Amino acid sequence: MSKPRIRVLIVDDSAVVRQTLSDVLSRDPAIEVIGTASDPFVAAERLREQVPDVITLDIEMPRMDGLTFLQKIMRQHPIPVVICSTLAEEGAQSTLKALEYGAVDIIAKPRLGTKQFLEESSMILCQAVKAAAGAHVRVPSPSRAVEPKLTADASLSRATGAMLQTTEKVVVIGASTGGTEALRAMLEVLPPDAPGMVIVQHMPEVFTRAFANRLDTLCQISVKEAESNDTVLRGRALIAPGNHHALLKRSGARYYVDIKDGPLVCRHRPSVDVLFRSAARYAGKNAVAVIMTGMGDDGARGMLEMKEAGAATIAQDEATSVVFGMPNEAIKLGAVDEILPLKAIAKAILARTR
Numbered sequence: 001m002s003k004p005r006i007r008v009l010i011v012d013d014s015a016v017v018r019q020t021l022s023d024v025l026s027r028d029p030a031i032e033v034i035g036t037a038s039d040p041f042v043a044a045e046r047l048r049e050q051v052p053d054v055i056t057l058d059i060e061m062p063r064m065d066g067l068t069f070l071q072k073i074m075r076q077h078p079i080p081v082v083i084c085s086t087l088a089e090e091g092a093q094s095t096l097k098a099l100e101y102g103a104v105d106i107i108a109k110p111r112l113g114t115k116q117f118l119e120e121s122s123m124i125l126c127q128a129v130k131a132a133a134g135a136h137v138r139v140p141s142p143s144r145a146v147e148p149k150l151t152a153d154a155s156l157s158r159a160t161g162a163m164l165q166t167t168e169k170v171v172v173i174g175a176s177t178g179g180t181e182a183l184r185a186m187l188e189v190l191p192p193d194a195p196g197m198v199i200v201q202h203m204p205e206v207f208t209r210a211f212a213n214r215l216d217t218l219c220q221i222s223v224k225e226a227e228s229n230d231t232v233l234r235g236r237a238l239i240a241p242g243n244h245h246a247l248l249k250r251s252g253a254r255y256y257v258d259i260k261d262g263p264l265v266c267r268h269r270p271s272v273d274v275l276f277r278s279a280a281r282y283a284g285k286n287a288v289a290v291i292m293t294g295m296g297d298d299g300a301r302g303m304l305e306m307k308e309a310g311a312a313t314i315a316q317d318e319a320t321s322v323v324f325g326m327p328n329e330a331i332k333l334g335a336v337d338e339i340l341p342l343k344a345i346a347k348a349i350l351a352r353t354r
Contacts, residue, residue, distance in 0.1 A: 005032040006133040009052040011043045011069070012036075012084065013061040020110055021056060021084065021125070028126045040069035051077070054132045056084045057103070059094055067097055074102040080132035084109050084125075085207075092210035099180045104135045104322060108204040123267060131177040131295030135322045138181075169195045169353035170232050170255050170287050172248060172279045172306075174272025176202040176294025178322025182342055183292070184215060187237060189346045192220045195288075195353040196232035198240070198248055198257055198279075200270045202294065205242035212239040228259040240270035247278035248287075255283065266298035272326070276302025285310030288352045290345060291336075293321035297329035304335035312352045313337045314345060 008031055010021050018036040025031045034050055037043035039061045055073070059066040066083070073079055081103045085095045095106055107128045110121040175183055179201050203211060208225050215223040215237070224230075226238035226246050232255035240246035240257075245265070247258045258278075265271035272291065276299055279287045289306045291299045293316055307313045313336050315327035320342040330336050340348055 003030075005030055006054060006129060007032050007034045007050070007052045008129055009034060009043065009046055009055045010036040011040065011055060011061075011066070012058040013038050014058075017058070017084075017109055024110060024122045024125055025129060027122075031126065031129060040064040040066070040072075043069065047077070052079065054129050055079055055081045056129070057081050057098075059083065059085055059091060059098065067094060067101065070098055070101050070103060074137075078102065078137040080104050080135045080137055082107060082128050082132050085204075092207050093214070095207060096180070096210055096214055102137065104132045104137070105177050106203060106207055120264060123264075127267060127295065128177070131323050131325070134295070134325075135177060138322065167286060168253065168255070170248065170279070170283050171195050171197040171290065171349055171353065172275050172283075172287060173197060173199045173290040173292065174275065174294070174299040174302075174326065175200070175292035176268075176272075176296065176298065176323070176326060178293035180211060182316065182320075182322070184218060185342055186292075186346050187215055187219045187221065187223065190219065190221050190350070192235050194221050194235060194350065196234055196255065197237040198226065198232060198246060198275060199237055200240045200246060200272045200275045200299075202268050202270070202298075203242050205244075208239050208242040215239075226257045226259060228257065230257050232256060240275065243269055245270050245274045247274060248282055249278065250282040266296060268296075268298050272299030273302040276306050280305040280309040280311065283311070287311040288314070288349060290314045290316075290349065291327050291330050292316045292342075292345075293323055294326035295323045296325050299326055300329035300333050300335060303330045304333050307335050307337070314348055314352075315339050316345065317341050 012018050022033045025033050035046045057066045083098045083103045083106045105128045212223050212225040222236045225241050245260045249258050266273050289303050315336040317339050318324040
C-alpha cells in the first residue's frame with residue numbers, strides 16, 4: 001500500500017507566488033497541494049473544508065498578517081507551518097518571530113533566476129515541507145530575560161590569553177528543522193565564558209544575520225553571523241551565514257572560520273558535514289560536536305570523521321527533537337558518544353570542554 005501524500009495548503013497574497021509554489025510542490029510525487037489562499041480569512045475557510053498536513057505561510061498579507069494567523073493556528077489547531085518569505089532585511093526579524101510562535105522552518109520564496117537557483121530552491125522547498133510533515137509541533141517556550149552583558153570587546157580581551165593554549169577546546173554544532181528554537185534554549189543557559197562555538201543552522205541568507213543578532217540579545221555569550229577570518233573565542237558563538245559554507249581552520253593556536261561558496265552538500269549550503277569534516281581535520285580531539293534536530297543526514301558522516309579523530313560527539317534525543325532525522329542518522333553510523341535531551345546538552349558541552 002502506497003504512503004499517503006503530504007497535503008499542503010499555500011497561503012500567500014501573490015497569485016504568482018501561489019502558482020509557483022503550487023507548481024513546484026505538485027511536481028513531487030510525495031506532495032499534494034489541496035488548496036491555495038490569498039489571505040488568512042480565505043485560509044480559514046479552506047481549513048474548515050479540509051485540514052492539511054502542512055501550511056506554507058507568507059508573513060506580509062492584507063487583512064491579517066501571517067504572524068497573527070500563525071498564533072491563531074497554534075492556539076486552536078496546531079499544524080506544522082513553513083514560513084515562505086522574501087529575502088528582505090527589514091522583514092527578517094518578523095519572520096524569526098514566527099519560529100518563536102511555533103513555525104517549524106523558514107524558506108526563501110523561489111524567484112526567477114538561473115536554472116541552478118530554481119533547482120536548488122525547489123529542492124529546499126520540497127524538503128522543508130516533508131520535514132514539517134513529520135515534525136512534532138510544540139507549544140513555544142518564552143525567551144528568558146538576561147542581565148545586560150559585557151560588550152563584545154570586553155569578551156574578546158578576556159579570551160585572548162586562553163586561545164594561546166594549544167589544548168583549547170572548540171565546539172561545532174549542526175541543526176536544521178526545529179533548530180532555531182533548540183539552539184536558543186541551549187545557548188541561553190551557557191555562561192559568559194563558555195567555549196568558542198561555530199554553528200550551522202540550515203536557514204536562508206539574510207535570516208542568519210537576524211537570527212544571530214536575536215540570539216545575541218538573549219544570551220550571556222556573544223553571538224554573531226560568521227565572517228571569514230573571525231576568530232573562535234571563549235564566550236562567543238559564530239553562526240554560518242545562509243547560502244555559504246563555514247569551515248573551521250587553525251593557524252598555530254588560533255581557531256578561525258573560513259566562509260566559502262560552493263555547491264550544495266547533503267542538499268544544503270551551509271552544510272553541517274562541511275563544518276564537521278573541517279573540525280575533524282583542524283581540531284581533532286580538541287573538538288566537541290553536537291548534532292541537533294533536523295531532517296535528512298547532513299552532519300552524520302562528518303560527525304563520524306570527528307569521532308574517529310578523537311572528538312567528543314553528542315546527539316539530541318528523539319523525544320526533544322522536532323525532527324529526529326539528522327541525530328538518528330549519526331547514531332545509526334555509530335558516530336555518537338552521548339544521546340541527550342535538549343536541556344542536558346549545554347551541561348554536557350561544558351563538562352566535555354573543561
